[in-house]
Amino acid sequence: MTFVLSNPWLHGLVFGAVLVSVLMALVAFITWFERKLAGRIQSRLGPTMVGPFGLLQPIADAVKAMQKDFIVPKDADRFLFWLAPPLTIAFALATAAVIPFSKDVLAANLDVGVLYALAFSGLLAFPTWVAGWASNNKYALLGGMRMVAQGISYEIPMVMAALVPVTLAGTLSMQGIVEYQVASGWIIATPVGAAAGLLFLTTALAEGNRIPFDIPEAESELVAGPTTEYNAIGWSIFAASEYAHSVITAAIVSALFLGGWDGWWNLPPLLWMVAKTGFVFLIVTWVRWSLLRFRSDQLMALCWKYLVPGALLLVLIAGIQVSVRG
Amino acid sequence: MSAEQVLFWVFAVATVVAAGGVILARNPIACAMSLVATFFFLAGIYVLLWAHTIAAVQVLVYAGAIMVLFLFVLMLMSLSDQGPVMTFSAWRIAGVVAVVTVLAALVLVFRRLPAQESLAWSGDAARLGDFGTIKHLGAVMYTQWLFPFEAVSLLLLVAIVGAVVVAKARV
Numbered sequence: 001m002t003f004v005l006s007n008p009w010l011h012g013l014v015f016g017a018v019l020v021s022v023l024m025a026l027v028a029f030i031t032w033f034e035r036k037l038a039g040r041i042q043s044r045l046g047p048t049m050v051g052p053f054g055l056l057q058p059i060a061d062a063v064k065a066m067q068k069d070f071i072v073p074k075d076a077d078r079f080l081f082w083l084a085p086p087l088t089i090a091f092a093l094a095t096a097a098v099i100p101f102s103k104d105v106l107a108a109n110l111d112v113g114v115l116y117a118l119a120f121s122g123l124l125a126f127p128t129w130v131a132g133w134a135s136n137n138k139y140a141l142l143g144g145m146r147m148v149a150q151g152i153s154y155e156i157p158m159v160m161a162a163l164v165p166v167t168l169a170g171t172l173s174m175q176g177i178v179e180y181q182v183a184s185g186w187i188i189a190t191p192v193g194a195a196a197g198l199l200f201l202t203t204a205l206a207e208g209n210r211i212p213f214d215i216p217e218a219e220s221e222l223v224a225g226p227t228t229e230y231n232a233i234g235w236s237i238f239a240a241s242e243y244a245h246s247v248i249t250a251a252i253v254s255a256l257f258l259g260g261w262d263g264w265w266n267l268p269p270l271l272w273m274v275a276k277t278g279f280v281f282l283i284v285t286w287v288r289w290s291l292l293r294f295r296s297d298q299l300m301a302l303c304w305k306y307l308v309p310g311a312l313l314l315v316l317i318a319g320i321q322v323s324v325r326g
Numbered sequence: 327m328s329a330e331q332v333l334f335w336v337f338a339v340a341t342v343v344a345a346g347g348v349i350l351a352r353n354p355i356a357c358a359m360s361l362v363a364t365f366f367f368l369a370g371i372y373v374l375l376w377a378h379t380i381a382a383v384q385v386l387v388y389a390g391a392i393m394v395l396f397l398f399v400l401m402l403m404s405l406s407d408q409g410p411v412m413t414f415s416a417w418r419i420a421g422v423v424a425v426v427t428v429l430a431a432l433v434l435v436f437r438r439l440p441a442q443e444s445l446a447w448s449g450d451a452a453r454l455g456d457f458g459t460i461k462h463l464g465a466v467m468y469t470q471w472l473f474p475f476e477a478v479s480l481l482l483l484v485a486i487v488g489a490v491v492v493a494k495a496r497v
Contacts, residue, residue, distance in 0.1 A: 119386035
């Protein structure tokens with residue numbers, strides 16, 4: 001074990017493999033959780049037939065998707081159509097590399113961890129657009145365009161909201177920010193931190209293409225947006241990467257604002273991190289099944305007229321706070 | 327060969343192949359996709375050079391924002407596979423002159439570099455100190471190179487204002 005931990009290459013490989021496996025298993029389970037919760041909210045039962053409480057439903061779904069024929073439309077750009085799903089899941093999972101799950105459970109403690117996480121989660125717009133264009137379908141293309149516009153616009157307030165914990169902690173390392181919170185209190189406990197956390201979560205919903213910001217795939221207008229032409233395993237990979245992205249974003253929110261693996265009662269830090277991530281994901285899911293979808297122009301207005309100036313103001317306040325603190 | 331050297335060759339060959347694709351591919355979409363790949367492999371080389379900050383910024387800004395917009399424009403213009411046919415012209419001569427000049431300048435610079443073993447490759451990370459960390463980069467950028475940094479910011483501001491003026495004129 002110590003040999004693995006001391007060699008950076010082995011450390012990265014082993015942690016990466018474990019992290020990806022656990023995340024993918026978690027993503028399968030989380031689809032069940034979301035369907036159950038959606039069922040509760042809409043007064044229905046959700047999956048009940050496969051396994052106890054329908055717990056084996058995700059496995060049945062995956063087997064079904066893998067058995068189906070993966071159809072590439074005749075006029076699609078074959079290579080890019082194939083390329084988009086693996087790229088999506090790769091970018092979503094790559095973000096997890098810098099998330100600290102406890103004092104020594106993390107794949108890579110980069111000194112620019114926050115920057116890395118934002119870079120890879122922001123890249124998600126790219127394969128989505130490639131998928132939309134390669135499908136050669138007008139709904140897919142429109143969905144892809146919306147995704148790019150939304151992804152690039154919301155990245156600005158997102159990065160600035162993340163700048164608040166970075167300024168307060170004085171480091172760009174995710175582990176460093178968590179350690180700062182262990183020493184001087186969670187960032188969510190300060191007024192500016194709470195506002196920044198809320199703003200970050202809002203923009204993360206837009207980046208991850210979740211309701212109320214899932215305009216790119218707006219099924220009432222665009223069939224299924226960029227994934228309209230995808231079926232079988234291609235579609236499943238898109239769905240899985242959306243969930244993976246949501247879970248990882250929830251973990252980033254917990255690490256940046258909710259104190260990461262910090263907690264009480266001598267419980268293992270890993271448990272605290274997982275509990276906080278689960279809590280944030282619960283909020284995200286709850287929002288998804290409670291709110292209505294925005295209109296495209298409302299979404300842009302919200303971003304540029306309110307979120308960007310608001311985020312700028314928060315960065316300013318955080319800066320003043322740090323300079324007063326000395 | 328150490329793991330770093332293996333990775334270097336993987337990234338270096340991939341960068342050159344992808345960069346070749348940018349100028350050799352006929353289809354503009356293929357060119358743009360090759361450029362994205364080039365940026366990624368280049369980011370890998372930055373990481374091997376211990377410049378994590380530059381690598382992250384490379385992915386965040388170039389691969390993330392700029393190339394997505396690039397692709398966006400290219401794909402919506404629905405260009406045909408056939409590029410413009412190059413004819414012998416003054417532009418072509420100017421291009422050749424520019425390329426040769428840049429190449430000569432690069433060769434001169436490389437020859438002047440003192441021959442020394444790479445610190446990152448010798449596995450002696452301690453000797454690197456805080457080189458390449460964001461702390462070091464920030465300190466250098468906001469003290470020694472503050473004026474060039476601000477000048478570039480001004481240049482970008484001018485570009486933004488220019489873009490707004492051009493776009494407004496056509497609405």
